[in-house]
Amino acid sequence: MKIKTYAYLLTLLSIVILFQACELEPAGGGNGINDDVAKFLGTWNVSDQSARLNYKVVIERDPVYAEQVYLQNFADAGGKAVGLVVGDKIIIDKQQIGNGYSTEGEGVYNKSNQLTFEFVLDDGIDLDPRKGYFTK
Numbered sequence: 001m002k003i004k005t006y007a008y009l010l011t012l013l014s015i016v017i018l019f020q021a022c023e024l025e026p027a028g029g030g031n032g033i034n035d036d037v038a039k040f041l042g043t044w045n046v047s048d049q050s051a052r053l054n055y056k057v058v059i060e061r062d063p064v065y066a067e068q069v070y071l072q073n074f075a076d077a078g079g080k081a082v083g084l085v086v087g088d089k090i091i092i093d094k095q096q097i098g099n100g101y102s103t104e105g106e107g108v109y110n111k112s113n114q115l116t117f118e119f120v121l122d123d124g125i126d127l128d129p130r131k132g133y134f135t136k
Contacts, residue, residue: 036087037061037085040085041061042136043136046117046134047132049131050131055073058071059083067085067086068082069083069085070082070083071083075121078098079098080097083107089109090117101122103119105120106118106119116131116134117133118130
């Protein structure tokens with residue numbers, strides 16, 4: 001009877017020690033925020049080649065959804081676009097962004113502080129394909 005009790009206690013102690021050694025860490029290195037988003041955050045200088053425009057876009061984290069960002073002044077339209085970060089990409093599904101425009105497209109993080117966006121700007125009459133180069 002004593003051997004069974006000792007075996008049971010030894011097994012239980014082993015399990016407790018194993019679970020103590022395994023600590024789950026949230027995405028983002030322990031801060032609870034997805035690391036993929038961090039590289040996109042900040043103020044970006046945009047060179048919109050198609051429209052021959054230069055403007056600024058501010059990318060901010062959505063406070064509720066960790067993988068979602070807001071792009072303030074996207075396409076120089078004055079409003080904001082909502083994007084989903086997936087790895088090195090920001091995906092913008094079709095949405096209204098201000099001044100009567102809607103847009104959709106995708107941005108790719110090329111390397112440190114460089115982002116290339118290909119998107120379509122729709123004014124309700126014409127579809128204008130655009131390519132914007134974002135730099136910090």
